[in-house]
Amino acid sequence: MMERLGLGDAWSRVPARVRRGLLPLVVFLLLIFYPSYYGDITSAIGSSSTEAQLVPTVPTMVIMTVYVIMALGLNVVVGYAGLLDLGYVAFYAAGAYVAGWFATQQFSPHNVHILSVGVPSSIQGFHFNVWLLLIVACLFAAVFGIIIGLPTLRLRGDYLAIVTLGFGEMVPQAVNNGDNWFGHNITNGPNGLTPIDALGFGALHNEVSFFPSAYYNVTNAVSYYYWTGIALVVFTLFCCIRIRDSRLGRAWIAIREDEIAAAAMGVPLMRTKTWAYAIGAFFGGGAGCFYAIYKSSTFPGDFSLNISITVLAMVILGGMGNVWGVCMGGAVLSYLNYQGLEAVGNNVNNLAGTSFNVPQYTYGIFGFIIVLMMLLRPEGLIPGRRRRVELELGVEGGSLYDASA
């Protein structure tokens, strides 16, 4: 392609690393400056027209980053290790409630402030530093993943799926009933935990004025959340790629391709699978915590089975095992979920003069996408090379996921 542009030899002399990194870099830069040119795009289309609704708003972009992180996390479990997890929302909930517990007035007679930013010390309850909380939420979710994984990971493929689904249903119910756990109000039940402290950099603001002392102090708080989300996505991507190429990642792929052969080669099955669970949960917890902080609230109703299925659909749509595919799947489906379907529906209704309520059928459309993808292109839109070969050829001597151990 570059030859045709007249660059000829010059391009191929650029080191391969740089060449491969160029496209992600351009995309990254475009994404970073999105809030600044979002307004230009909409006004170019005509800011009050229905077509302009199709352009993702900055709040939608924040939600997209959350889902991309979750999809990347689930990709570790489903895509790398080949373990079907239908209860991923449990980890998301765990992360969100860590934020809810340690950055609200829930435990209000107690008054503990640890490095908290932007919260006057007169406000009661636990208030930890929100950045610290993000890490704590990730670790808490990872430990939670290990606890769930230990008894269940010995089960084979489809049984594992149904057990994780069970956990995914139990956690929201437990949280919903959590306003009375043996007489203690732990989760405030269906009323949820709100408000959650905002992100912020506190005194750092005096050194570098770009960093707000607390996000609610600036008018473009959404942009700051968006940039934070992008930073988290980049961190997640970096981890996912590095782990995939590590000894652990190769062990996951070996288990996915043939469990018995992997075990025979000395891969410790339980430990490797539990790590997959823990690391998948780690990112799920981080996403949940970040989303709860962004919304400044967390409710049990946020954690339905639909979320688990949506995130799974993202992984499948993008291409199991391929981080770029999964990023794209996550971005596209979360965009459709929060803005796109409604906008497309409005546009269609406008053109055809109908009044069809598209967002009502979001999950039906997702179901349709899942079925269609599995039937027509099971490897996803951007499959990993290795994955495609597996799906086309199968694996010698039996099915892919469960080597009936």
Added chain:
Amino acid sequence: MLAALPRFSQQVNRVLTWVVVALFLIWIVGNILSAPEQFISVLLLGISLGAIYALVALGYTLVYGIIELINFAHGDVFMLGTMVTITVANGWLGLDGSQAWYVTTPLVLVTLLAAMAFCGGLNVAVERVAYRPLRNAPKLAPLITAIGMSFLLQNVGAAIWGFNERPLTATGDSIFPADTLFSIGGVPYRAKSLIVVLITIPVLLALVYLVRNTKPGKAMRAVAQDMDASRMMGIDVDRTIAFTFALGGALAGAAGLLFVMFQTSTRFDLGFQLGLYAFTAAVLGGIGNLTGAALGALLIGLIQAFNEGLSWHTPGSDWTESIIFAILILVLVFRPQGLLGEATADRA
């Protein structure tokens, strides 16, 4: 370190089992003593629920037994069965509880046939479109497709019958007279409870006969045992699988009719959860085992009714889902072959 977890020895396992059973019995006895009438009414409710779950659970067990697929869409086929029942019984045949029993009964049987035929046909169509092309794909592929299918069917149901709660009749009444047939210990027994048992038992017996004594049943068992070998023996495997789906769908249709006659309303999204309960029942009884599925369903129905209806040291309906899934997880972890299943190496 991690690998060496819950492999308890047989003895510890047995002791734990007895402790759980003993605690359960103490709880039951405590409830009987504290409120006997309440206990009987809850028991009757549990039996009716269990009968409905049994019909759904058999659909799971049949399909799992033959192609080892958790058919997540099965619960939604059941839900469409409840919807079709309302349309046929109330919409087309005009049953609304004002007719005499000798008019209602044959028309309910007509509705039953319609619901069974509809759900059987739908299940076959789902199999043909979504599962058959994936017969040789990796195992997770049809499982994921089944989840997608479930969401799709839910939305189809909502598109046709609406997103709101759907009552059986405009007044919300049952189409059977509310008169008490007879009383057990002061607890009334009504026609709508009787019909659940009256329909479930013959259907179950017919199913057992079909699987054990007829040629298609024999073919089903053969395909379940070894698909390739039965193909070599001249069995049309695709047709046998389609037949199994038709059978499972018909049972779900019957369950749909009974559910809506009993509860007098339905919703587009209740199928998924009820399906999961039924699947739990199938696992509890030992998946692939017909008697086991019926027994497990009865137990799950009773546990749900006990939990929601009793008052002495009972968690209450807020926790039903958690309790049932906890049972599922415990059974799968400690006794994956279920109550009646045989221990096989590849189950867990």
